Amino acid sequence: xxxxxxxxxxxxxxxxxxxxxxxxxxxxxxxxxxxxxxxxxxxxxxxxxxxxxxxxxxxxxxxxxxxxxxxxxxxxxxxxxxxxxxxxxxxxxxxxxxxxxxxxxxxxxxxxxxxxxxxxxxx
Amino acid sequence: xxxxxxxxxxxxxxxxxxxxxxxxxxxxxxxxxxxxxxxxxxxxxxxxxxxxxxxxxxxxxxxxxxxxxxxxxxxxxxxxxxxxxxxxxxxxxxxxxxxxxxxxxxxxxxxxxxxxxxxxxxxxxxxxxxxxxxxxxxxxxxxxxxxxxxxxxxxxxxxxxxxxxxxxxxxxxxxxxxxxxxxxxxxxxxxxxxxxxxxxxxxxxxxxxxxxxxxxxxxxxxxxxxxxxxxxxxxxxxxxxxxxxxxxxxxxxxxxxxxxxxxxxxxxxxxxxxxxxxxxxxxxxxxxxxxxxxxxxxxxxxxxxxxxxxxxxxxxxxxxxxxxxxxxxxxxxxxxxxxxxxxx
Numbered sequence: 001x002x003x004x005x006x007x008x009x010x011x012x013x014x015x016x017x018x019x020x021x022x023x024x025x026x027x028x029x030x031x032x033x034x035x036x037x038x039x040x041x042x043x044x045x046x047x048x049x050x051x052x053x054x055x056x057x058x059x060x061x062x063x064x065x066x067x068x069x070x071x072x073x074x075x076x077x078x079x080x081x082x083x084x085x086x087x088x089x090x091x092x093x094x095x096x097x098x099x100x101x102x103x104x105x106x107x108x109x110x111x112x113x114x115x116x117x118x119x120x121x122x123x
Numbered sequence: 124x125x126x127x128x129x130x131x132x133x134x135x136x137x138x139x140x141x142x143x144x145x146x147x148x149x150x151x152x153x154x155x156x157x158x159x160x161x162x163x164x165x166x167x168x169x170x171x172x173x174x175x176x177x178x179x180x181x182x183x184x185x186x187x188x189x190x191x192x193x194x195x196x197x198x199x200x201x202x203x204x205x206x207x208x209x210x211x212x213x214x215x216x217x218x219x220x221x222x223x224x225x226x227x228x229x230x231x232x233x234x235x236x237x238x239x240x241x242x243x244x245x246x247x248x249x250x251x252x253x254x255x256x257x258x259x260x261x262x263x264x265x266x267x268x269x270x271x272x273x274x275x276x277x278x279x280x281x282x283x284x285x286x287x288x289x290x291x292x293x294x295x296x297x298x299x300x301x302x303x304x305x306x307x308x309x310x311x312x313x314x315x316x317x318x319x320x321x322x323x324x325x326x327x328x329x330x331x332x333x334x335x336x337x338x339x340x341x342x343x344x345x346x347x348x349x350x351x352x353x354x355x356x357x358x359x360x361x362x363x364x365x366x367x368x369x370x371x372x373x374x375x376x377x378x379x380x381x382x383x384x385x386x387x388x389x390x391x392x393x394x395x396x397x398x399x400x401x402x403x404x405x406x407x408x409x410x411x412x413x414x415x416x417x418x419x420x421x422x423x424x425x426x427x428x429x430x431x432x433x434x435x436x437x438x439x440x441x442x443x444x445x446x447x448x449x450x451x452x453x454x455x456x457x458x459x460x461x462x463x464x465x466x467x
Contacts, residue, residue: 042161042164043161043162043164043165044164044165044168047165047169059169059178059179059182059183060162060165060166060169060179060182060183060186061179061182061183061184061185061186061187062182062186063165064158064162064165064186065186065189065190065199067158068154068157068158068190069199072215072216084160084161084163084164085161085164085165086160086161
């Protein structure tokens with residue numbers, strides 16, 4: 001069976017994967033950034049949106065750990081609000097990071113699906 | 124109304140608010156200032172939706188502990204200041220690097236206090252009779268070299284910070300630095316004067332040749348007198364001279380005051396990024412010196428030393444455990460500081 005060659009010899013350091021430095025928060029961070037790509041949301045709206053499109057409920061502690069990290073990295077920003085619930089929005093840097101991360105994920109998914117199809121058919 | 128637009132009953136809302144307020148206490152003050160209100164709202168909505176969630180309290184507790192560790196500069200990312208503009212993120216990062224250095228300083232002080240007690244036992248033992256046992260001899264040489272390196276690094280680290288404090292107090296009249304600077308000076312004076320006084324009174328320091336000067340060995344013995352197994356033997360302790368007993372009680376308080384005041388100074392003093400980077404590099408070197416010192420002590424304690432002054436007892440085993448813990452905290456703080464400076 002032909003082997004796929006690595007494209008461009010990307011390493012796994014942070015330079016190639018913008019969310020790699022998030023470690024175990026990379027999952028929640030991706031979900032939050034993906035949700036905010038659709039527009040600004042506060043914590044509760046984020047939780048409901050992520051639950052709807054990913055089937056994952058982010059617990060409050062986990063959500064705010066990830067929000068604090070994303071905000072300190074400049075990937076999202078808080079908006080002024082008269083409400084006690086402060087909305088967050090994606091920044092330009094956050095959009096770039098999310099796109100790069102999802103592209104990398106898609107490459108992995110493409111390879112996995114191709115190998116599955118070659119070796120396991122549609123099973 | 125609930126967060127998703129349904130009516131709430133007043134009792135249920137009050138109860139949810141009380142539970143949310145209790146959960147919020149897991150987080151440090153700076154985090155609560157920044158995220159407290161919105162997080163409480165989310166918790167109230169979550170409690171209304173899932174009143175009996177078993178994982179929520181654990182999740183919040185874990186998040187709170189992580190936030191506290193971050194606030195102490197020992198992990199992750201600390202909260203930005205309230206209503207932060209985008210431009211304040213670097214300032215928050217440098218604040219967290221300072222917090223890391225403070226934690227490292229506290230761990231180093233604990234290491235020094237307990238390490239001095241172990242080292243004094245070895246060096247004073249050597250004053251009387253150089254050890255015939257290889258582990259005790261090796262431990263004395265290793266710990267002496269590591270302790271001298273550690274103290275030199277400490278002086279190198281403290282000097283530029285003290286200069287910054289003096290400049291900011293004298294030229295910029297920063298009054299918030301005056302009280303901690305005065306407390307630190309007073310506490311250090313008490314430690315030094317007491318160490319000299321009780322060290323001079325120790326009978327085994329005159330006329331013997333040791334690996335380190337006798338006066339230094341006596342000084343370290345006197346300053347670490349409170350790290351003693353005698354606390355577990357009140358009968359024997361009662362036979363001590365009252366002045367020595369008082370010193371055993373006062374010296375750890377003075378050390379704690381000095382460390383707390385120094386920590387306040389570092390938190391409040393504006394330190395330029397280049398100085399923070401310099402301190403972070405010294406922190407790595409200090410961790411290496413601490414690791415060498417710990418290895419020397421472990422080598423001695425693991426073999427039980429030998430009879431007479433080199434004998435390693437339970438208090439020394441406990442001392443080594445404290446050293447290992449302090450080293451772990453210091454390494455974590457140094458790592459967090461370096462990551463913070465690298466902008467990660």
